[in-house]
Amino acid sequence: MSALDIVVLFGTLGTIIGVGLWKERGVKTAEQYLRGGNDAKWWTIGLSIMATQASAITFLSMPGQAFEDGMGFVQFYFGQPIAMVLLAAFIVPIFYRLKVYTAYEYLQSRFDRKTRELTALLFLISRGLAAGVSIYAPAIVLSAVLGWNLQLLNVVLGGVVILYTVTGGTRIVARTQTYQMVIMLTGMIVAAAVIASRLPTHSLHETLSLAGAAGKMKIVDPSLRLDTRYTLWSGLLGGLFVGLAYFGTDQSQVQRYLSGESLKQSRLGLMFNGLVKIPMQCLILAVGVLLFVFYAYQEPPVWFARAQWAATAGHEVIDTKWHEAFTARKAASQAFLADSNVENRKALVVANAAASAVRKEARTLVSAQHGSAQDTDFVFIDFVVREFPRGAIGLLLAVILCASMSAVAAALSSLGTTTVIDFYKPRRGAADDKHYLRAGKLFTAGWGVLAVAFAVFAAHLENLIQAVNILGSIFYGPMLGVFLTGFFLKWVRGTAAFIGTLVAEAVVLAVWLGTDIGFLWYNVIGCFAVMIVATLLSARTPASIAKALEKRPQR
């Protein structure tokens, strides 16, 4: 890295954290610290929501995923705008009316304490694990590419986030996220522009045609296959349920819009997110597709995790095969660009398939020797450090670290708040405001230390982005189910909802371990499982079993 890159990287991160700490030095009450003080405007809420969702994994893995499998992943986000509308219309007003600090407080007012605590516990487990992954995921990629010490990076990255999150709580998280999101968006626009300027053709039609011949432009898949991970329908329905669960029941997101100045500002923040989410994800995925087109004329490595490849015995044979396959693909690409007739397209499709087959051989070889075989997380960062102009490398590294910090900060702040509000305060009872402010800081710091410890000891995951998404989906279905049961199934009582949630969690785990159903469907299955079981328990025993069950824990 050049001196300019180091200045840009540390200047950007330092300025964001410094300004955040300075502006939020006046956080003095537990309400400001845990809920945010209720003065956030819609743009802060909107950017903060986006920054919470966009972890470093988004920027590292998604371009690589598009490079490998095309832009179909964008379908995952199709349900999200619908979720934003439903949340703004029906759910956010309920939270505002009850003046809650956490989403789980609602469950006690609607059901009982055990249902509230069970759901809050599911959140703490899923978000606590995800916070560790959010530190570890970028650290392992950056350490491999830049030669930085992995464990040092884990500890420094986690330590900095703990420092400012513990100091300023929810308020500083929202403020720094606003700046971080601006850097992320700017960085990705710069990245797309840099890659576009390096393409073999400057015609959009030719660029898309080259990508299309390699299957990268299969964006919308209207098929009804349940075993295909991303289709239009799994995106709309599964994505809707993920969106409702994530934005409606995950405190790391609920905390963002509960800090709004008014219901109107919170709703506008959600609408902003609903409008820009799909275009933003398209931009990030398009970077990966543009990279594929760039590599149509310039030979890429057969395996982007270069250090791992160099340490793989027998890689020279595949390197030779790869060079031949690339040369054939380049010739086919040139012929196709010169004359895009059917024959030339067919030849290019064949050449792409041959190159993919060599990459598959490389994957098999790496898998046999190293256990894990995933290089898509390295595709984008490898290009950045080798091909970007000075200064831009620092900016893109700042994007990745901003993304990691924003996601981890929101997680720690929400984990601390939930621990205080849903578990500590009900047991501790009356105490002054200072006490709960201190408790908030202590629990936030505790979760931070746990997340860093998890990152330090985490083993390499199969695929970073999907690991976090699957992790969420195992818990989100039942979490959403218990909330929807509360909102819409008025006849269901506390114990029925509690048992329904436990049964639904068991069902989702069984589906995960025992079937090939795409993970987006776990959200739908888990949600309906709660509602059905809770309804059956209530409907079949209106006066006897449900009532008896209701009484038992109260004794």
Next chain:
Amino acid sequence: MNERWGFWYGAVLATLVVSITGLYVITRVYS
């Protein structure tokens, strides 16, 4: 859903429909 918010909800959903339609057209043309 009151009328004042109907505009925003409609705008978000209309943008979604336009996005999916556009992406589907791109899929059909280039795949």
